[in-house]
Amino acid sequence: MHERGGDGERNGINRRSWLKALGVAGVTGLAGCSGDDGNASTGTESATATDGSELGTAEGTNTAMDELPDVSGTYRTDISGSLATLNPLYNNEQGAADVVSYALDLGYGFRPGTEYFPQLYDLTTDGGDVWVASVREGLQFGGDYGEVTAEDFVYQITELHQSDWAATADASSWPSEVNVEQTGTYEFQIELPNPNPLYPETYDPLLYPVPKALLEPFVGEQDAQGLENNPELTELQFVEGGNLGAYSLDQWNRSSNITFTRNENYYLREAEDVPDRFGNAPYFEELEVQVTQEQAARLGALEAGQTDSVAVPPNRVTEFDGMDGVDVYQIPQPFNEVCVYNMRDNGWNAGPGNLFQKKKFRQGLGCAVNKQALVQGVFRDYAQVQYTWQPQWSQWYPDESEIMQFGTGDLYGPEATRSRIREAISDTDYSYGNDGQLLTPSGDQVELSLYHSAGQNTERNMAQYIAQEFGDNAGIQVNVQAIDGTQFTNNYWQQQVPDDPDQYEWSNGPYNAGPREVTSANPWDMSVVFGLNTYPLNPTTASVFFSRDSSYNPYGYYPSWNAEELFQRANSAASEEELQPIFTEIFKNVAEDQPMGMLAFPADTVGYSAGIVGPAENFFSGWDFPTWYRNE
Amino acid sequence: MGLGWYIARRVAWSFVVTFIIVSVTWGLLTAAPNPEVQQAAQQAALAGDNPAEAQDRVRQLRGLDRPLHEQYIGYMTNIYTLNWGWSDSRAQPVTEAVTEALYYTVQYSVPWTLLVVTLGPLVGLYSSANQYSWKDHLATGFAFFGYAIPNFFFGIILLLIFGVELGWIPITYNTGVPVFSVENAIQLAIPVFVLVTGSIGGIMRVSRNESSEFMNADFVKTARAKGVSTFRIYARHVLRPTMVPLSTTMVAQLLALFTGSSILVEVVFSIPGLGRLLYRAIVAQDTSVVLGTSLFFVFVATIGNLLQDLVYTVLDPRISFDDR
Numbered sequence: 024m025h026e027r028g029g030d031g032e033r034n035g036i037n038r039r040s041w042l043k044a045l046g047v048a049g050v051t052g053l054a055g056c057s058g059d060d061g062n063a064s065t066g067t068e069s070a071t072a073t074d075g076s077e078l079g080t081a082e083g084t085n086t087a088m089d090e091l092p093d094v095s096g097t098y099r100t101d102i103s104g105s106l107a108t109l110n111p112l113y114n115n116e117q118g119a120a121d122v123v124s125y126a127l128d129l130g131y132g133f134r135p136g137t138e139y140f141p142q143l144y145d146l147t148t149d150g151g152d153v154w155v156a157s158v159r160e161g162l163q164f165g166g167d168y169g170e171v172t173a174e175d176f177v178y179q180i181t182e183l184h185q186s187d188w189a190a191t192a193d194a195s196s197w198p199s200e201v202n203v204e205q206t207g208t209y210e211f212q213i214e215l216p217n218p219n220p221l222y223p224e225t226y227d228p229l230l231y232p233v234p235k236a237l238l239e240p241f242v243g244e245q246d247a248q249g250l251e252n253n254p255e256l257t258e259l260q261f262v263e264g265g266n267l268g269a270y271s272l273d274q275w276n277r278s279s280n281i282t283f284t285r286n287e288n289y290y291l292r293e294a295e296d297v298p299d300r301f302g303n304a305p306y307f308e309e310l311e312v313q314v315t316q317e318q319a320a321r322l323g324a325l326e327a328g329q330t331d332s333v334a335v336p337p338n339r340v341t342e343f344d345g346m347d348g349v350d351v352y353q354i355p356q357p358f359n360e361v362c363v364y365n366m367r368d369n370g371w372n373a374g375p376g377n378l379f380q381k382k383k384f385r386q387g388l389g390c391a392v393n394k395q396a397l398v399q400g401v402f403r404d405y406a407q408v409q410y411t412w413q414p415q416w417s418q419w420y421p422d423e424s425e426i427m428q429f430g431t432g433d434l435y436g437p438e439a440t441r442s443r444i445r446e447a448i449s450d451t452d453y454s455y456g457n458d459g460q461l462l463t464p465s466g467d468q469v470e471l472s473l474y475h476s477a478g479q480n481t482e483r484n485m486a487q488y489i490a491q492e493f494g495d496n497a498g499i500q501v502n503v504q505a506i507d508g509t510q511f512t513n514n515y516w517q518q519q520v521p522d523d524p525d526q527y528e529w530s531n532g533p534y535n536a537g538p539r540e541v542t543s544a545n546p547w548d549m550s551v552v553f554g555l556n557t558y559p560l561n562p563t564t565a566s567v568f569f570s571r572d573s574s575y576n577p578y579g580y581y582p583s584w585n586a587e588e589l590f591q592r593a594n595s596a597a598s599e600e601e602l603q604p605i606f607t608e609i610f611k612n613v614a615e616d617q618p619m620g621m622l623a624f625p626a627d628t629v630g631y632s633a634g635i636v637g638p639a640e641n642f643f644s645g646w647d648f649p650t651w652y653r654n655e
Numbered sequence: 656m657g658l659g660w661y662i663a664r665r666v667a668w669s670f671v672v673t674f675i676i677v678s679v680t681w682g683l684l685t686a687a688p689n690p691e692v693q694q695a696a697q698q699a700a701l702a703g704d705n706p707a708e709a710q711d712r713v714r715q716l717r718g719l720d721r722p723l724h725e726q727y728i729g730y731m732t733n734i735y736t737l738n739w740g741w742s743d744s745r746a747q748p749v750t751e752a753v754t755e756a757l758y759y760t761v762q763y764s765v766p767w768t769l770l771v772v773t774l775g776p777l778v779g780l781y782s783s784a785n786q787y788s789w790k791d792h793l794a795t796g797f798a799f800f801g802y803a804i805p806n807f808f809f810g811i812i813l814l815l816i817f818g819v820e821l822g823w824i825p826i827t828y829n830t831g832v833p834v835f836s837v838e839n840a841i842q843l844a845i846p847v848f849v850l851v852t853g854s855i856g857g858i859m860r861v862s863r864n865e866s867s868e869f870m871n872a873d874f875v876k877t878a879r880a881k882g883v884s885t886f887r888i889y890a891r892h893v894l895r896p897t898m899v900p901l902s903t904t905m906v907a908q909l910l911a912l913f914t915g916s917s918i919l920v921e922v923v924f925s926i927p928g929l930g931r932l933l934y935r936a937i938v939a940q941d942t943s944v945v946l947g948t949s950l951f952f953v954f955v956a957t958i959g960n961l962l963q964d965l966v967y968t969v970l971d972p973r974i975s976f977d978d979r
Contacts, residue, residue: 101827105935108746257746277745277755278935279830279927315827315925319811323819324826509938 026553077355077416079135079641092652097309100332101321105278105314110256111231115192126268151218158209165265168234173211178235188245196227217595224561266290269305269649283310306652331632337403353626355642358554362620367579369542374463385617387443389429391496401484406625411614414624417559421607426614440496461498470500471548477505514544516577529572539579566590584612669957740943749947760928767850779862798859801852807919810849827925846924865897902966
């Protein structure tokens with residue numbers, strides 16, 4: 024998933040959903056990563072080469088435990104929105120992916136230290152172009168579906184993801200150039216068009232197991248709707264009684280709660296290659312996911328000890344962290360906070376032309392917002408400032424001296440802003456008035472709209488701060504407007520697919536239906552509705568944001584640098600050493616070109632009951648969720 | 656002809672009304688572009704296929720290529736055989752979604768209605784019996800307070816006091832408890848209280864003013880002179896004529912059970928009822944659920960109107976149906 028809106032609640036589970044499909048993973052209250060000791064390290068002078076704490080440190084598999092925890096009680100987590108479906112093939116919501124993972128493991132995950140963690144299958148390669156997947160033996164589906172074999176995965180990939188009718192959430196991960204073949208009962212291989220040493224980190228080869236026998240009737244009929252609505256899938260009936268998940272789905276009361284019971288037969292208990300603490304996992308008798316729409320009620324439940332995990336908005340972290348029964352964790356996450364400029368023809372509704380299309384003008388806007396103040400004021404320091412398309416804790420983050428740091432130091436303030444904007448408007452009829460206002464050719468002050476999600480307080484504060492800074496430093500009046508996320512997606516973010524897509528140079532679906540003259544139903548200027556994914560484990564995936572004709576370019580960005588070529592080189596790099604300079608080059612260009620206002624990297628701030636053992640303040644928190652327990 | 660014939664005609668008329676409404680919605684839906692067809696075109700464009708072909712395939716699969724009258728008959732048959740389609744935002748049939756939600760809504764709407772309908776007139780009567788005394792002002796103040804304070808805000812405040820501070824009630828509604836149990840009564844007490852205080856004001860004020868009219872009416876004076884007990888005077892001679900104009904307000908009250916205020920209260924108390932179902936369906940653009948819930952409201956409204964007219968006849972013998 025490329026984007027997220029709202030308040031990033033996470034219950035510490037896999038991050039498959041970050042990648043897959045396009046949808047709004049609703050939630051708010053983002054907060055920032057802390058530095059090493061809880062003091063947010065957002066200082067710009069300090070070198071931000073991190074000590075790796077955000078990515079955790081690798082642990083061996085033989086971390087001995089004196090004795091395994093007792094199994095007891097219920098673990099409850101509260102989320103804000105109800106889920107549309109639990110169908111693993113068609114789910115594209117972050118929250119739903121978390122819930123599915125309680126009852127059904129994915130192919131693999133990552134452990135702290137970015138270590139590959141094989142769950143259902145291991146992935147190995149010699150040269151990076153052919154990857155061999157070895158399926159773990161003894162994996163059982165529920166019902167009469169029997170054992171999980173390589174055949175199930177290969178069938179799913181070739182007959183669904185690579186078909187032209189099924190339109191699964193994973194379809195974009197399996198282009199037809201990728202060749203998949205079964206090479207044994209428990210082994211299949213994936214042949215890539217280009218070598219990719221970081222293939223697992225793209226999450227492309229990540230699959231849920233689904234029995235071939237269940238899929239066959241739908242494949243025969245090419246019935247996508249039937250597959251999408253089949254209760255065996257939507258209610259995960261096909262794993263009931265199997266051993267593929269730590270818990271078994273008990274009941275799904277839509278828009279109220281989802282209950283699970285402990286699965287006695289969880290396969291990772293017997294596994295050799297996992298830490299000892301999986302020995303009797305999981306350690307809760309029951310698991311409950313409660314849908315609580317009202318934030319005050321969610322936080323109240325956490326305070327009263329009625330729930331074990333809730334996302335806490337940044338302005339209340341200190342208060343909750345001070346409570347006896349609650350620990351708030353700052354968990355790094357990959358979505359940024361960006362102010363997106365609409366460079367398509369229905370953007371810049373202030374007057375003639377579209378100044379957003381000019382690099383110099385965007386650089387001017389980059390100088391208008393004080394990022395340091397934004398991080399402190401709006402995100403209460405639970406965030407880091409953002410200068411380019413990578414968080415500062417990522418191993419791919421370039422040397423500070425290499426990139427332009429807009430919004431800080433010399434690159435912040437009215438002078439820095441206006442001088443660049445003056446340069447940008449020198450060949451137009453726009454001008455600066457005597458009182459410092461940016462004027463349209465007809466002499467009115469430039470007025471732009473800025474949208475944020477309705478009901479998201481943190482986001483609203485950010486939008487208002489941007490408006491204030493644009494007014495003070497650029498002389499532009501910004502009107503902040505709240506909008507419902509779904510409405511924004513459908514009528515502003517997505518373009519209308521033209522009747523005849525062939526008349527344009529490209530047309531790649533609703534998120535990039537064509538060049539700039541192809542527009543969404545409604546005009547808009549700027550938006551902070553979505554944060555976008557920076558893919559810190561393998562930024563090659565981020566190429567989608569920076570090429571004119573990718574499948575994701577809602578804002579109509581045309582790079583003034585050789586983006587395609589650089590990402591192409593990154594894609595065909597044979598080793599991580601080879602990748603580093605290429606990424607440095609890419610992130611330097613992104614920082615300079617200012618495709619959008621890159622503002623901050625908030626961390627998720629999640630409050631857990633004090634007795635819960637398991638959560639960690641690193642990017643991989645939750646990789647071992649089945650081993651979490653309550654320390655009474 | 657009498658009452659029986661009148662009821663029969665009214666019920667038949669309700670059917671005609673729903674039929675017209677359902678037909679109009681069908682017309683609007685057919686005229687609007689079908690999102691599924693558009694989606695298919697987008698997916699085809701993404702995969703580099705021909706969007707027009709994909710659109711045709713979906714039209715065929717969904718029976719959208721049939722002649723209009725066939726589509727219309729199919730649609731109407733589905734509606735009246737309770738086959739209301741599939742909810743995309745909940746991954747279940749619409750009828751299932753509506754019944755599930757109704758199950759939870761009824762649990763608080765029934766006590767709410769009963770309390771409002773019984774307490775409202777009584778408090779009003781009490782007020783008018785003690786007109787302009789401190790008791791009257793207290794009752795009036797109570798009614799106006801409940802009416803004035805927004806339900807969702809009042810709900811959150813009570814939740815904070817009784818749930819978070821005192822820990823007497825669960826903060827989020829627990830769907831796992833039996834309907835008739837102490838736990839359920841405890842968790843529904845606050846939402847019902849909020850709803851009753853929010854809606855009792857209107858009925859209470861109307862009944863106060865109506866009954867004040869009769870307090871000094873000739874027939875009340877006559878009753879007093881005959882030595883009828885005070886209780887009987889209020890109950891038989893004042894309350895009954897008061898209830899005739901009130902019944903209109905009451906039916907409106909009954910209809911309000913499934914709309915407006917319940918959405919906010921359901922959100923605050925996390926009750927998965929009809930209000931939230933409709934609200935989410937609208938936001939998620941889940942057309943079949945919106946239609947389903949709307950049809951349900953249409954049904955409730957027509958029945959409500961019918962009941963209203965029947966209540967008139969029972970309460971006021973002067974209204975006759977012979978000549979209608």
